[in-house]
Amino acid sequence: MKKIALLLSGLLLTAILFAGCSSSTDNGSGDTLTGEIIAGGSTSTKNIMEATGEEFAALNPDVTFEYNATGSSDGVKGADDGTYMLGTASREIKEDEKAWELTEKIFAYDGIAVVVHPSNDAVADITTEQIAQIFKGEITNWSEVGGANAPIVVVSREDGSGTRGAFEELLGFEDALTKDATIAEGNGNVQSTVAGNENSIGYVSFTYIDDTVKALSVEGVAPTVEDVLNKTYPISRPFVMIYHEDNLSDAAKAYIEFLMSADGQQIVEDEGGIPVE
Amino acid sequence: MTNKKNRNIKEEAFRYLFMLSAFVAVVSVFAIAFFVFYRGLKPFVGGDHGYSLFQFLSGTEWRPGKNTFGILYMIIGSIFATFGAILIGVPIGLMTAVFIAELAPPSLTKIVRPAVELLAGIPSVLYGVFGLGVIVNVLKNYSPTAQGQSLIAVIFVLTVMILPTVISISETALRAVPKAYKDGSLALGASKIQTIFKIMIPAAKSGIMAGVVLGIGRAIGETMAVMLVAGNPIAGIPTSLWDKIRPLTTNIALEMGYASGLHQDLLFSTGVVLFVFIMVINLILNSLIRKKIG
Secondary structure, eight states: OHHHHHHHHHHHHHHHHHHTOOOOOOOOOSOOOOEEEEEEEOSTTHHHHHHHHHHHHHHSTTEEEEEEEOOHHHHHHHHHHTSOSEEEESSOOOHHHHTTOOEEEEEEEEEEEEEEOTTOOSOOEEOHHHHHHHHHTSOOBGGGGTSOSOBOEEEEEOTTOHHHHHHHHHHTOTTOOOTTOEEESHHHHHHHHHHTOTTEEEEEEGGGOOTTSEEOEETTBOOOHHHHHTTOSSSEEEEEEEEOGGGOOHHHHHHHHHHHSHHHHHHHHHTTOBOOO | OHHHHHHHHHHHHHHHHHHHHHHHHHHHHHHHHHHHHHHHHGGGGOSSSOOOHHHHHHOOBEEGGGTEEOOHHHHHHHHHHHHHHHHHHHHHHHHHHHIIIIISOHHHHHHHHHHHHHHHHSOHHHHHHHIIIIIHHHHHTTOTTSOOOSHHHHHHHHHHHHHHHHHHHHHHHHHTSOHHHHHHHHHTTOOHHHHIIIIIHHHTHHHHHHHHHHHHHHHHHOOHHHHHHHBOOSBOOOOSTTSOBOOHHHHHHHHTTTOOHHHHHHHHHHHHHHHHHHHHHHHHHHHHHHHHHO
């Protein structure tokens, strides 16, 4: 008796559990691209690489894409010694690395805007040195950078954020953030936190600049996409892909083509990067 | 005969179905506990990715980039915020419960009770958005630090959030007090207010305490709402109401998305500390409820 009941309820539960799973056996057809693309390098390009790689693998079901976020230097070295078919770096390729004669392709730019409250009229321009000092806690009053006599409220991002990593690296104060800083999660929260306080300063990706905050010009250059592309805006950097032509499979070549296409560049933009065109 | 047999089978089948359902909760709690403790205790038992438990629990700075992971200032921040919310929220909640249960005319009860129930149903992130847009904005004008993100902002948000719990459980406890107690007190010539404070509240004490303990649990575990108003600094034990705090919960929620390796394990360790807090609170709650029955 009890056993039958147990069996019945067991069956019922199994039926419920498996009802949601339907088998899919459809095959992609027409594409001849196969194989594995192994890429790696900068942690900052991780989101763009993974998003484009995922999309590319979805379009070409027989291709698998793997990205290892191990750092820019490792990306360049890996591309040279063959560990990675495609390497990425979130900086310019250094002189000694140029000796390896890798092909360089810039696939995106990264720009970070320094934002303050719109009512902060007195401050419109700031130097990279001043920004670093503010975020290190060495400058704590707006009057020290030409503003009103008011304390500066520093807003930064959570640890591990790519934007924070790039910001600290480009301004040369890695892991020296003042302990008085307010930490907000994500670009959007930084923006709304800065928008809510007259004395605040924060930093966001270019796509988050709008009427609620005022983006400062840095060293006299306004944060615009054009000034990033012509390399005059200081808090920006290129995302570079490096590889040896000989190492590329057909799939990898097709992936690069996809990354540079309009669709690929749209993903770059969606992931917070600046498209190259 | 066959009818009876069929009925028995049905009865048994449903019995097991109910039992299976009950196991979902039990299995879940053990799975979560095992997972959190397994990952969270790993850094302290040695290996390549090790970290000193003492430094973890006594450190006052959290800089993963510099391999510095201290959560003492977060533990203190969480305790201060919870204590503050209880200090303000419990008297308000208790008085609201008394009002609904004893004093309010039915027409007012019809407004107050649904409002409290609605308060309980508002998603916590909306409390946070309200806190950031209104509470933080107002506090900013009085704060010596020129910003509203602070311990006191967290306390205000948590106070509102624990009100529904405290009110509804206290109200239930007050209603469960035998009518004879109240009648007896009134018959002896005590006023309504005297009866409430000298008879009703003492008689409902253990139920009210259960509401308070549940409120503590809610306050210490709240994440989304406090993340937006706490300021979440990377170091510093709060010494004033205007200091920013980083509660244990927000530390996990802020950084889990990007963390890896030791950093990620130590976020789980933060979860273990939180888990221990919640378990202690539940033990207290259980002993309170047992006392009430016994």
